[in-house]
Amino acid sequence: MSLASEELRYVYAVCRPLDAPLAADLTGVGGVPPRQLAHEGLVALVGPVPERDFAEEPLRRHLEDLDWLSETARAHQRVIAALTSVTCPLPLRLGTVFRDDSGVRAMLTEGADRFRRVLERIDGRVEWGVKVTLESAEPAQEGAARTPAPDKPRSGRDYLRQRRNRQTAQEEGWQRAEAFARNLHEKLSRRADDARLHAPQNSSLSQAPGRNILNAAYLVPRAHSEEFVELVEGTKDDQGDSSDLRVELTGPWAAYSFTADEPGADEPGTGKSAGAGTERPR
Known part of the structure; x- marks a missing residue:
């Protein structure tokens, strides 16, 4: 099997044609620099990834490996951050992959109207x-040594009063x-x-x-x-x-x-993979 047939296309984002170049030393998933794939006035930022890791079934297994997922998410976000410094991209799901460039072009064609609508809204x-x-x-625990403790309840009535006062203070807070x-x-x-x-x-x-x-x-x-x-x-x-x-x-x-047409709607441009949802870092 040829090397080309063992590679899939990982898609990071969709954007308009760039007015400025990306950093020459930028790398993405697998340490490979992303490239621009232009089609019908849109650009997809893509990179090659091995089929053995990013085909549907192996990707599902990898997504349960927190170390692998964390490393891949950092590489994905590194590319999105670099792209955000030169344009206003529409990020795609972590793990969005296609068989080849033709699949990416088909995605751009199918979602063209929606991509353009969202890109127009987030432009600039x-x-x-x-x-x-x-x-x-936490502050209550830290300040315990500085704040005198309440008097030890002398009766059940005192205990209930102190408890009621604490609850009132919490509710007011x-x-x-x-x-x-x-x-x-x-x-x-x-x-x-x-x-x-x-x-x-x-x-x-x-x-x-x-x-x-x-x-x-x-x-x-x-x-x-x-x-x-x-x-x-x-x-x-x-x-x-x-x-x-x-x-x-x-x-x-x-x-x-803000990549969905409406709040709560699915974001555009999800690939055929079982990738995690598009989300900014927390």
């Missing part, structure tokens, strides 16, 4: 991610945190061209302390990104007594959260 824009996390449990996150989201949405609310991040999976309240993405014009960042950074002045709130800003990313 990047994605910023914002999270708000309530760290009430949640209400303040949720109000802060809601107001922040409304403020940031007014400064963005579009916004998406994602499900709160599970702390047991992210290994981040506290409880995630807001997990949102904002589509922001590149030209206005500096003002958007300053707006997020200035939120510390709005927290008041809620010093146990943590606001995190990530980006700029490719517009991962």
Whole structure:
């Protein structure tokens, strides 16, 4: 069997023709530099990958190997990040593969209208991610030595009173945190061209302390990104007594959260593989 027949085409993203070259030393999955495949006014960034790893069945097995998956995801994201520095790409799923160049061209032809529609919407824009996390449990433990412990309950009534007071304080803290996150989201949405609310991040999976309240993405014009960042950074002045709130800003990313025609719709350009969903790094 020839070498060519053992290779598949890994597709990273779809974009418009590039006005600037990618870095000469850029490498993708397998350490291979990506190349541009132009077709009908669109460009797919592709690279060769071995069939033994990226055919449907071996890819399914590899996706259960966290080390392999992590290495592949880093290589995939490295290419997307480089592409985002010179254009506004539409990222495809991790593990999007086709048999050959003809399959990639067919994908571009079939999805041309949708690709162009999405590329028009995200043109000149990047994605910023914002999270708000309530760290009430951890600070309470850290401050235990500094804060006098409540008096030991002298009776069942005292115990119930202390418990009720703790619950009231927790509920009030949640209400303040949720109000802060809601107001922040409304403020940031007014400064963005579009916004998406994602499900709160599970702390047991992210290994981040506290409880995630807001997990949102904002589509922001590149030209206005500096003002958007300053707006997020200035939120510390709005927290008041809620010093146990943590606001995190990530980006700029490719517009991962805005590649579907409608919120919740499948993103365009998924390949025939069993790849994981398109998602910006967390």
